[in-house]
Amino acid sequence: MxxxxxxxxxxxxxxxxxxxxxxxxxxxxxxxxxxxxPPFMNWFSLTYPSGQTTLQGLQIVDCSTATCEKPVLLIQYGECRDTGCLTSPAIFAQRGDRFDCFDDRCLWLGSALDSFPINAPQQKDEPKKWFRLIGQFADRLRLSAPILKGETTSFPMNGVWQVEVTSDSMQMAQKKGIISYxxxxxxxxxxxxxxxxxxxxxxxxxxxxxxxxxxxxxxxxxxxxxxxxxxxxxxxxxxxxxxxxxxxxxxxxxxxxxxxxxxxxxxxxxxxxxxxxxxxxxxxxxxxxxxxxxxxxxxxxxxxxxxxxxxxxxxxxxxxxxxxxxxxxxxxxxxxxxxxxxxxxxxxxxxxxxxxxxxxxxxxxxxxxxxxxxxxxxx
Structure with a gap:
């Protein structure tokens, strides 16, 4: 037919x-x-106003003080080899989190299930925590200023971050009210x-x-x-x-x-x-x-x-x-x-x-x- x-x-x-x-x-x-x-997603968008340079590695570290004397490595992408990089095992990498970068974007993908332990006691008056980025670039190592977690930012929950890579450092700011998958x-x-x-x-x-x-x-x-x-x-x-x-x-x-x-x-x-x-x-x-x-x-x-x-x-x-x-x-x-x-x-x-x-x-x-x-x- x-x-x-x-x-x-x-x-x-x-x-x-x-x-x-x-x-x-x-x-x-x-x-x-x-x-x-959905998992927690923290996006990092890199811009290079001082000229493009190749990102070789990026670390996200936890700090107990605003000066970050004793940083703790949370997650890492690529290689970080210069003085100032942390060499200890990444805490969240052991848990199964992912941290990937491609071109000018990076994504920390965290497990939502592991972030809400059912039997964990509720903490009161938790000490303040800060976090910062340590970036290994082709020309040098760059660090961002420590940022306070929780009060003015959503970190480590979902967030979109603008990272400006200057000639000697990184300047980071969160885009408010944006959650992207x-x-x-x-x-x-x-x-x-x-x-x-x-x-x-x-x-x-x-x-x-x-x-x-x-x-x-x-x-x-x-x-x-x-x-x-x-x-x-x-x-x-x-x-x-x-x-x-x-x-x-x-x-x-x-x-x-x-x-x-x-x-x-x-x-x-x-x-x-x-x-x-x-x-x-x-x-x-x-x-x-x-x-x-x-x-x-x-x-x-x-x-x-x-x-x-x-x-x-x-x-x-x-x-x-x-x-x-x-x-x-x-x-x-x-x-x-x-x-x-x-x-x-x-x-x-x-x-x-x-x-x-x-x-x-x-x-x-x-x-x-x-x-x-x-x-x-x-x-």
Whole structure:
């Protein structure tokens, strides 16, 4: 029996959407109840205003006084060999905690279960404690000033710390009110703040730029309307790849985000292939089919990612820095959108012409994104 693509899309709509809603209602409450508690996460983001230098090792030490005469090594990453480094065994490493660094980010991952001993007596009037960082860099050893624990900071509970590496020391400050379960690059932080509004602005801006370009090229009304529909629809699938898949390849990303990112790429490629088969459908049917595929396939992708990532709080350390994923995502967007636009243009645009149009629209939306990122970062 020969199945038409429209039949498959109908089945996708009839089965996946109600099934996804039903599963979401059934598992939402039990999932949060049965999920293991997240570990404590202390993120350290390093900046180098005095010039980049290679981090070779980092120690977190505990101090009983503000001058830190008798420091105790809590956890260590890499090697610390210069005078001033502690050589005693790391207390929390023996307990199974992890301390990893990649590029300019470090993460101390502590066990939440071990941090709450059930039978431990409650301590009253505990003495004050401080902590500091000892960093082994390629050029020299650097220390941070001791910071008081508990009163003005959340250490050793969850925290995000900004570490400024100067020419001879480290200056550390906690970002207040932030708890993160994955490392966010600057563009991920922007995406978290403006994902939906930026998606809408991207589509509207690219439609405007495309309309001006096609009007200038004196395109026919049929070419103009069909191309604008194709641009709007393809952005429903290319945008999640740019802002979900490529960021999920960066260091310290959760298992869920990585699998969900892969699903967004798979959905985009599936959409492109399906539109290649049904490239001559009417614009109205194209819009309907695109939304059905978008909703149904993402429901499936979400639950696949949930199956693999449920309860796995530990981020994946290895990854590709965003200075590489960002340009790669833009190259993907230009090529992918050119392919789909040329496919859906009913033969009115060649791949070369669609590529020029895609390059123009994506360059404009990227420029808008950089402007918005700079503006929101200063707020």
């Amino acid at each position: 020969k199945w038409k693509l429209s039949s498959l899309i109908g089945i996708l709509a009839a089965v996946c959407i109600p099934l996804g809603i039903a599963i979401a209602l059934l598992v939402a409450s039990p999932a949060s109840a049965n999920s293991p508690p 994955s490392a966010l690059s600057p563009f991920q932080e922007y995406s978290n703040r403006m994902f939906w509004s930026s998606w809408l602005l991207t589509i509207l801006l690219e439609l405007l730029v495309a309309w001006l370009f096609l009007w200038w090229r004196k395109a026919s009304q049929q070419t103009l309307s069909r191309t604008l529909v194709a641009i709007a629809m393809v952005n429903l699938f290319s945008y999640p790849v740019v802002w979900i898949f490529f960021p999920s390849l960066e260091p310290f990303q959760s298992v869920f985000s990585r699998y969900f990112g892969i699903s967004s790429l798979a959905i985009a490629m599936l959409y492109g292939l399906m539109m290649h088969v049904e490239s001559k459908v009417s614009s109205r049917k194209l819009i309907f089919d695109s939304f059905i595929i978008l909703i149904g396939a993402n429901i499936i992708g979400f639950f696949v990612a949930l199956c693999f990532g449920y309860g796995r709080w530990e981020p994946i350390v290895e990854g590709i820095p965003y200075r590489f994923t960002l340009p790669a995502s833009e190259i993907f967007a230009v090529v992918y959108e050119a392919w789909v636009i040329a496919t859906l243009s009913l033969g009115q645009l060649s791949f070369k012409q669609a590529g020029l149009l895609s390059l123009l629209t994506n360059a404009t939306s990227l420029l808008l994104g950089v402007i918005l990122f700079s503006f929101t970062s200063n707020l």
